[in-house]
Amino acid sequence: MSIDTVYTITSKATGGGRDGQVYSDTGQIDLDLRPPKEMGGSGEGSNPEELFSAGYAACFLGALRATAEQSGVKPPEGTEVKVTIGIGKDSSDGGFGLTAAIDVTLPGLDQETADKVAETAHSFCPYSKATKGNIEQTVTAHV
Known part of the structure; x- marks a missing residue:
């Protein structure tokens, strides 16, 4: 890269x-x-997790808006991204690990379009790319 x-x-x-x-x-x-x-x-x-969740949410929302518009989908009014960061013991090495739950709200879109917009943003977002394979991530789109 x-x-x-x-x-x-x-x-x-x-x-x-x-x-x-x-x-x-x-x-x-x-x-x-x-x-x-x-x-x-x-x-x-x-705490570090709070700061990380705020940065991730802002970055993901920017990625979502950019990729949606590139694909011809105008993000609806009320679009938002909520990122929940978890921390806990990593059973594989005894240290700690993180989880990320990314919840995308795209009111007014159909579920299939919302899912596609969220997944495209996930593949584009620098935070998602940086953490891919390093922390457990889930992306859920809500309409």
Whole structure:
């Protein structure tokens, strides 16, 4: 794969990782991180999975709009993408792994078209391509 890079961004983590801070070079991200309650933390901050789910959802929606329009389908008003990221023990190596559930809402389209639009976006989205084969992913289209 050859990438013609048009944009780069750098972020920095300090402190204890999941219990620390993250900053982007632009200053747009300046957050305290805390483990979620489900992982023994206070939950009083963001966490890597929350940040990943937000970035993935925004990227996937952009990919969906681009690929739908290229195929002649105008994304309807109310189109949205919800990405749920899960983290848990990876039984294969004792470490941790991620899951991604991508829910695409395309109100007013027929189910077959919505499924095709969602799958095409999944094959185009940089986040989907980066994680393909590395995390369990599901894509579900709703009309």
